[in-house]
Amino acid sequence: MVNWARAYDWFFETDRVPELLERLERGDDAGTWAELAHRLVLEADLVSPAGFAALPQLVRLAAHSAEARILSGKILERAAGHHDCDDLLAQCADAIAEFRELLDQHLRSRPSDYLAAFRALLAVEEQYHWAAVLGDFTDDFYAVGCPHCAAEVTIAIGDHGRYSAIRDWHQGDVNRRPLRPAPVDGLSGIGRLMYDTALRDGKDALVDGVLHLFGGAQCPSCGSVFSVADEYASAHRPALR
């Protein structure tokens, strides 16, 4: 049983979120979902205590509700930030395991909200930076620092090309170098999970994007080759609490 006494939301109220959840148990309603999201998560990487208290009930709703899946994913995406709610988060362990299973089943059905569910799965796997930024690889850019010369390198993975470049304010992406996709048998960890999941579900653009994201890039300034994913992840790792 959830103890709501300290589980205040962003309006410093503790009674409104349980009311909203009860309303959603009776049926989906866009206005109620909007108010709930507003009370539980802030765009600036923050989640209110009520977000963790609401998670088990949200996960139960997530089997039949896209809004519940997205909101649960956003709450978990923010679990790495500062929240002072480790005890509330610890109580969510079963709900998080249930959510992982539910998302996996959902992804297998190749739903129209595939990317949102894929990102929620990355949040469950505690890959917070990928959960927050991963796109569908039609027009994705990542800014990374070259680990050898500290040049700011733009990585493009999309329909317009897959390259590393120096972004020039006037001339666009200059000194382009083609990316070097990872060999499939060289993938491990989260890259492997992303690849295997997308391949299983027939998401060709995602498969190809993941291979490039976890592959190598040549720095246009110094010519050295580095791992795109490693550099991006180390620059965006959440600060330790």
Ligand SMILES: [Zn+2]
């Ligand atoms: Zn360099």
